[in-house]
Amino acid sequence: MLLALSSCGGGSNNQLNQNNATSDTSAAAPATSTAPAGPDLVIDMSPANIAAGKGTYEVTCAPCHGANGKGDGPAAAALNPKPRDHTNGAYMNKLTNQHIFDVIKGGGAQFGYPGMPAQPQLADDTVKNVIAFVRSLAQNPPYTPPATASK
C-alpha cells in the first residue's frame, strides 16, 4: 500500500519530504519494543479463546496468581518469590508465547522458580487459550500481538 505513494514524490518536494521524515511515526515500523525476535508460538486472541482460557485459569492458576492475575491468590501468601503479576505489561510483554507455554507445561523449576508447578495434563490448545487470557490481562502497556505476516 505504501508503495503507491512513492510515485508522486518526484524530487521537487524536498521540504515536504523532510517534514515527513522528522515527524514520521510510521505504523510500518517494526514493533521492536514488544515483539519478540524471530518466529514465536502464534496465539489466537479471539474473544472465544480468551473466555475459554479464563475458565482454565480460574481453576488452575488463580489460586496462586489471583483471579485478576495480580499474583495475589490465596496460595500466594506462602510463596517466595510471589507468583508473577500478569497485569504488569512492562514485564509480561517481554515474555514470548513460547516461554509462557513452556512455563505452564513444564513448570518454573527449569527457569529457576520452582514455586510455579508444571501442568502437563493441559492440552496444547488449552494452554494456548490460557496464554490468550493471560495476555489480555496486561496493562501499562497492554499486550499487542505481533503482526502476523502469515508465516
Ligand code: HEC
Ligand atoms: C502453586 C502456585 C502457582 C500456580 C498454581 C501457578 N503459578 Fe505461575 N508462578 C508461580 C510462581 C511462584 C512464579 C514465579 C514468580 C517469579 O519468580 O517470577 C510463577 C510464574 C509464572 C509466570 C512468569 C514466568 C516468568 O518467566 O516470569 C507465568 C507466565 C505464570 N506463572 C503463569 C501461570 C499460569 C498461566 C498458571 C496456570 C496454568 C500458573 N502460572 C499456575 C506460582 C504458581
